[in-house]
Amino acid sequence: MASSGDEEEISAPIDGFAVLTHIGFKWKVISESELSGSFVVSNNSAQPFGVLHGGITAYVAESLASMGAQLAANGARPAGVEMNVAHLQAVPYGHKVMVKAVPIRVGKRLQVWDVTFSMEKKQIPYSTGTGEVETTAVARLTLIAGLPPTEKGNSFQDQMSTLAERLGNNKLKKVLSSKL
Numbered sequence: 244m245a246s247s248g249d250e251e252e253i254s255a256p257i258d259g260f261a262v263l264t265h266i267g268f269k270w271k272v273i274s275e276s277e278l279s280g281s282f283v284v285s286n287n288s289a290q291p292f293g294v295l296h297g298g299i300t301a302y303v304a305e306s307l308a309s310m311g312a313q314l315a316a317n318g319a320r321p322a323g324v325e326m327n328v329a330h331l332q333a334v335p336y337g338h339k340v341m342v343k344a345v346p347i348r349v350g351k352r353l354q355v356w357d358v359t360f361s362m363e364k365k366q367i368p369y370s371t372g373t374g375e376v377e378t379t380a381v382a383r384l385t386l387i388a389g390l391p392p393t394e395k396g397n398s399f400q401d402q403m404s405t406l407a408e409r410l411g412n413n414k415l416k417k418v419l420s421s422k423l
Contacts, residue, residue, distance in 0.1 A: 252280055255406045258398050260306050266299060268342075273407050274415055275315045278307045279343040284336050295334040295379075300360060304328060304382035307344035308356035310403065314415065315349045316388035318400055324353075328382040338362050341376065352389055358382040 252269035266288040270280040282288065282303075290296040305323055312321035334340055340360055347355040360380040407415040 253406075253409055255402075255409065257310075257402045257406070260310075262299075262302050263306060266303075268303070270406060270410060272412075273310075273314070273403065273410055274412055275311070277343065277345050278311045278314075279341070281339055281341045283339050284334050289336050293336040295340060297328065297330055300330065300380050301326065301328050301382070303342055303360075304344070304358040305384060307342060307358055308382075308384040308386060311344050311346060311356055312349075312354045312386040312388050313399070314403065315346055315354060319388045320390040320392055321354070321386045321388045322390055323384060323386050325385040326382060328380060330380045332377060332379045334360075334362055334379050340379065347383075352387055354386045354388055356384045356386065358384065 252271045254264070254267070254269050256264045266282045267285065268280055268282045270278075272279045284295045288295060288299045305326055308326075309321055309323065313319065340362055342358065342360050344356055344358040347357050358381070359378055360382075361376040361378050364375045364377050404415075407413075
């Protein structure tokens with residue numbers, strides 16, 4: 244499974260998450276305990292002032308946490324209950340944003356996920372950073388899992404299974420494939 248900073252990130256469209264494709268999101272890790280990837284702030288993700296749009300931050304946070312919640316719930320459909328996002332630092336146009344979603348609590352019905360957005364310190368104006376990262380935003384999401392399945396749910400699981408395999412997480416691929 245991809246997990247180190249040196250491993251390749253991949254693009255993959257997923258039905259219902261077209262905005263991730265639109266902003267150029269590249270996946271790094273997909274597992275029951277982490278979803279991560281990155282994108283570069285561009286015209287597709289910046290506000291008119293040339294920095295990352297807060298709505299994109301919220302969308303990415305909810306997307307990754309929702310996907311993670313479904314994986315952690317063995318394919319059971321989730322829905323968001325609450326989300327908060329704190330924007331700590333602007334991310335300028337052309338800068339790479341790294342995103343990591345991890346579960347804080349996975350219960351029978353409720354899950355809580357933290358999503359951290361960061362960029363390398365060397366990208367920050369006037370910084371003398373040496374590859375260290377600076378947190379730019381944090382989000383916390385509460386989701387409920389175990390909602391009745393929908394017809395589109397099978398397509399989602401199939402796509403996530405393929406993406407998990409491409410990222411080298413064959414264990415997750417088998418789990419998702421067995422749910423289809």
